[in-house]
Amino acid sequence: MRLDKAFSWEYPLSVHGLMHNAITNAWRGDPYKIDTLLLFMANMAWNSSMNTENVRKMLTDKDETGEYKIPFLIVADAFQSETVAFADLVLPDTTYLERHDAMSMLDRPISEFDGPVDSVRIPVVPPRGDCKPFQEVLIELGSRLGLPAFVKEDGSRKFRDYPDFVVNYETSPGSGIGFLAGWRGKGGEKFLKGDPNPRQWEMYKENGCVYHYELPKSYQYMRNWNRGYLEWARAHSMTRYAEPITIHLYSEVLQRFRLAAQGKWPGRIPPERLRKRVEDNFDPLPFYSAPLEHKLVDTHTYPLNALTQRPMAMYHSWDSQNAWLRQIHTHNYLFVNPRTAEANGFGDGDWIWVESPINKVRCMARFSEAVEPGTVWTWNAIGKAAGSWGLSPKANESQKGFLLNHVISEELPPCEAGDHMSNSDPVTGQAAWFDVRVKIYPAEAGEPEVTSPQFKPQKRVPGQDPKRGKWQAFVAGAFRKKAKIQE
């Protein structure tokens, strides 16, 4: 059983995992206790978690013996994020110009309509200080732990480093399918499928870091039922079948789960508490059902849906804090239809509370006629914890910006299926970010005009120089000797 309970009967087809439950499950010791949590590429003490305020408490919570419930936390990050503040060990990550990367055929390549494309990133500057790409950390870990993909039959290390891994990894020994499609084969003469090529990185570099296979014109269009293309793709192991690709309105896979839940399947069957859940949700045909959370909370008390979305300007940069982008979005408002606001007694720009069954946040409202009156929404991940991301503790992000995640629960209220079911799709485990129900009401007259919850400002870390007074410029260099600074 995985820590996040992915692929269990609770979320049988959860190929993306249930990251949002990892910390809560580890804290509760369900399905088991852990001794080490390694986080990378996610800001789990802030915008990557639901129920953020409580998840932050879980990260430092102790059991009755005085031991931390999550004893050892390792965080790999290139920035001073909210999560880094909780780390026992920080592994400083590189930024993207300091490391090798692959936009691989194995995971969302950048294909074009006229043929498959993948690309790589080759570092242009060496990493600073002790920074190390997190991929190197993972390969190091995999090799030392002896994970099968990372060791030879005799148990010795298989890959020197990440670039070596990208070139030489094959999906199974001799399959000829690896991360990169271009310049495969011993001398780089093959594509899509072929033996590892020791000079593959160089060949990508020579070709602008991109491999693009241009299909013949007749293969370029209607590819889901272009026979020539489908056969070509099959011959090059791009697809398993050469049959036309159609959307299966009736899913045999889902029907098997339903049969299992109904006891009509010879194989494994779900536990009793989950049988109805599996039977209801594994409908082989498309169906509508209200979000699970709506059936379990009082929708009269909490009449509104609350949504978040990433701002376009910061879509791929929320794992950084850019001086220009933060001028565009330096804090966020809750967008409310004017009629919804009127019914709840507040005006445009007023400070309000957004309360869900688990928590509440204070923020500012902005009227918008583009919002459905039963819904409110805000930009995600504009709000930051005070002092994080190298920002001043007075930065707008922490004082006026807010995080809706505080009111979104990572678990459903207790129900027939269990007391601690993840707030996720019962089939795929997709986090139910948009299922939260809230009520909104104006803040009291005397309340401070800052967002709530607030957290103790993060401490400055080595390298973040304390603010110097302007007067110090006049004596710059005067205390070199005293500070033992070499000329």
Added chain:
Amino acid sequence: MTQLALVIDLNVCVGCHACVTSCKEWNTSGWAGPMTDQRPYDADPTGVFFNRVQTYEAGVFPNTETYHFPKSCLHCEDPPCVPVCPTGASYKREDNGVVLVDYDKCIGCKYCSWACPYGVREFDEQQKVMKKCTLCIDRITDMTLPESERKPACVLACPTRARIYGDIHDPDSEVSVAIREQGGYALQPEWGTKPSNHYLPRRKTRIQIHEDELVRVDNPLKKEELPTLPDVGETLDDVAW
């Protein structure tokens, strides 16, 4: 005479701000730079930008439309900001109609910004001179660049091709055709400043379909013969998701 300008298509601008950041990236490091920032990591960060994207809403729910509205210097044909400049730092190029500021002559009196009804000039609080969109003059006049790149940075960055660039005095240019055929309009035409930049208004395409067109006469359910192919072992379908 040539009058270079931008035409902005409000049908396709999605408000992603890519033009805003690419503009600053190009211009802060080039001829028109630097574009300084104040309090970049503190409260109320602010700085010089030549191009901003604003958002407007028209109508009442559910008949609401959201407009994303990029705004930069309109390079007026009769720019009111130029004659008021006491030093001649503000000028309009004779050869291509681009309105520019010579930072070395600017005394920072801000009078030109008072004389601009569009609010597109920005004073650099650090360098103490007035700055504005140059239409990337150092790109568009750089003959060492291939012609496809001799365009303003914002135009090259726009992912939806909402920004078209060209000579509005050439009746056959892409911009002139767009203005003519799609009803391109200028901002605050009442003043007679004749802005060169134009905006293409939202178009509405209403569906006109008859009932009988909804029924297909051919049969899409006919099954084709499929060939059997040799087994090639593991495929991407087996290993990737």
Added chain:
Amino acid sequence: MHPAFSVIFLTTLIGVGQGLFLALYTGQLYALANLLPAQSSNFYAVGSMVSLALLFAGLIASFFHLGHPERAWRAATQWRTSWLSREVLALPAAMGLIFLYGTVHFFDLTKPLFVISGTLPVDFSLIMGGLGTFAVFGLFLCTAMIYASLRFIKAWYSPLTVANFLFLGVASGFMLAAAFSAYQGTSLVGFYGTWAVIATLFGLLTRVATLYRNGQFRCKVDLKSAVGVHHSQLEQKAQGFMGGSFNTREFFHGRSQGLLNLIRYAFLLMVFVVPVILILLAYVLESETLPLLAFGIQYLGLILERYHFFTEAQHPQNLYYQSMA
């Protein structure tokens, strides 16, 4: 518009200085026509220096408005098109002529050069004063036209702006002349005081007319025209930035309507009502200090008046900066 104190001091200080010079020269002309007793050269010389000092102080204040005052000399180049450039030429010209006028008086170079029609003896001071008067009126025009020529700012785009600058400058200058005369113990207090009151009343007329006008009109353009979306319910949601920009700092006064009302009543009282009453009192009581008080109060009032002048101006660019999100 955001009131710029450097410009407030520039326009009010040079206004007083110009008015004072006009007062001195008017006094001289009246004396020439034997309508007033002739004054000592010293009176004119010191008065000119006071006027010059005020113009100089205004000039210094103007430098604080500039990002690059060391390049200010360049501002003299575009006089063909720019009223600001013309002001940059008119101000030193007026200063030079006032300096010469004062110098001529100081060194008593007032021997008539020639006599026109046998009755009007023309000396250096008369010529310099005449030229200075031209320069001073030119300077009033240039200063006012800097604002009055901005056709987008309707509150300023009016001949009333020129009239206000002129009358208020003359009023405060004559008021200072009255105070100066009282201080010097000359008999011109009544003369200058009378003209100061007349100019003040003219100023009252044009300034109140301006306030009335600015309370009436609507801007030629609205948001629909600014954005080009002709929908009756068009509202800005985001202006493209949230931490402020030049556009939000330079063109918005950011003051409450209540404060502006207070400033308006205060300047109407301090510029127009109180000084006139004080001058009348001074006339009745033959006081030496009340004219000085009248001038002081009027000058403070003018600072408020000029502050209000800026806040009255609604710049059309503000249409684009109404909301953030």
